[in-house]
Amino acid sequence: MAELLVWPTVIAYGEAALVYAGELRGHRRYSTLGIWGVRIGWLAQTMLLVAQARSADGFPWGTRAGALNLLSWLLVTGYLVWGCSPRYRLVGLAVMPVAAALVVLAWVGGGTALSSHGDGWALAIHAALMLAGLASFTVAAAMAALYVFEERRLKRRDVAVLRLRLPSLEALDRLAARATLVGLSLLTAGIAVGLGWLDIGGVDAAMTVAVLIWVVYALALAVRWEAGVRGRRFARLLIAGLALVVVVLPLTHFAA
């Protein structure tokens, strides 16, 4: 059952990504299909997660596949909240390809027939908070990428800058900062749950990386508030932060 839901999810997210890419090239006629792709894909993925949870007697968050799947779902859920507004619909241009890629990676990395670790609610809450935090950082990086893209168009005086309107630079900068703050709060809570309720048994690589990521994002917000680092430089910090997460986290959490 779960296996059958992977491809509808990927196809719907991929279709949305293609429609948004087409819109970037001025084809607006099918833009409604983009948001429907997101909605249908999200429903299919939600059913996929439920099916996985049922078959594994608990959500299989502890595996790379399960974690990536949940991360992708959280990402799209976050986008759907904004995506309904026409002005922010094209944020999907940055979000949907990532979401589709995460689902594919999840499938390649372990399929859907996974078993739960069965480590209880504390670990489940810890993992959910950490993943929600990472999803927020991904949304922040998507906003930052759009900022860099839009700023470049304005700097280069691209004649098509008003034909395809993205959110204003100020709005992208503000939303990226807000998503980072939300992500950092979730990550803080996730780490606190991990330290407080889990039997850790010493400092390991996974914990070190989690704290490192926390420090990187906390520093990004600190330089924004204290040193006035905004706009392009802040956007680049967020993109670099997500690159760090993408490179380091799989090595420490799912290397085995």
Added chain:
Amino acid sequence: MRLALAGVSHHRAPLAVRERVAVDLEAAARLSRSLATSDGPAHEAVVLSTCNRTELYVAGDEGVVDHADRALLDLAGPGATELAPAAYRLADESAALHLFRVAAGLDSMVPGEGEILGQVRDAFEAGSPGPLLGRTFRMALRAGRRARVETAIGESPASIPAAAAALAEQVFEGLVGRSVVLVGAGRMSDLTARNLRSRGAAISVVANRTLEHAERLAVSFDARPVTVDDLAGALGAADIVVSSTSAPGFVLGGEAVTSVLRGRRGRPLLIVDLAVPRDVDPSLGAIDGCFVYDVDALEGVVSATLEGRRTEALHAERIVSEEAARFHAWRASLAVVPAIASLRAHAEEIRAAELARVQGRLPEGDRDVVDTLTAQIVNKLLHLPTVRLKEAAISADGLLYADVVRHLFGLSEEDEA
């Protein structure tokens, strides 16, 4: 009943001809009333008069097309001979299609311009419409709204001042309270400043070569006057700079200005340079957060958006065609409405007579039940013939079907009157 249109527009009539028949809304309302109530074939009238067109929409009996034509020439008075070759007249569905295109902005000088929909609405509200013109104008307004909502035809700016304001909205999250510095005077910079102000921005500083000139300009914007030499100091707090001087070299450039802009630490600043030769050193655009647009760049943006409007106009034409098809279907259904009404009246007459015949024999409590039951039977029996008659009307067989219904049920056309 027929629908007629007589008018002149920017397509064929120069301004000197259009202004002969241009009327304000009050005069348009008076003319509509007089057309609709005068002796003649017209029963309904709406006059649409904008800077690009004057059109008389009239509905009435046979001969209403000539009546509308004559009314337009009367409006021109002594200039009627010049007007006649530029005037156009359309009837029935062609007239409706034209109105739909006008409301969607497809007949405008700049495709998709936003004001025409409001002008059509105002003309409709001020006019003397009846069932035919009322329906036609409501459908036109719907076509216009759909064109704006479902396509991007009206989103792009069509002039340099509007493009500058739209670019500012791409940089800033809303323009309310944004500080604008106006450098020099010129028609284009004045229009740009007013466009920005209409979106909530405040013209806070006006700079000119001499303080006297600056003071004179500053009064109309309630701004602080400064000389061009003191401009650098005003840039620290500015969000948007609009420059249009006749200076031979750069007014904004050099070490002092660069140093002020670097001191903003990436805080966005949009500089709109409307001067030829340019007022702003283009190298300022390399500073973090600083965006410099000159006349060429702005014209490029406007051209691209106009191109986009033309593409969107094709989508809007599709919407107009859909609405025109709906109008055709509605008009066609009118041909069979009398036959349908007559058939239903005939059925109701039989039902009422039969009910009256047996009413005395029915127990008190059952009368309402039988009344409802028979009404439902009649409605169900007549539902499909009604739908089929309307469908046949759309495919041009409506009158034939109506005659068949009259023949089968023994209805006469006199009953329909």
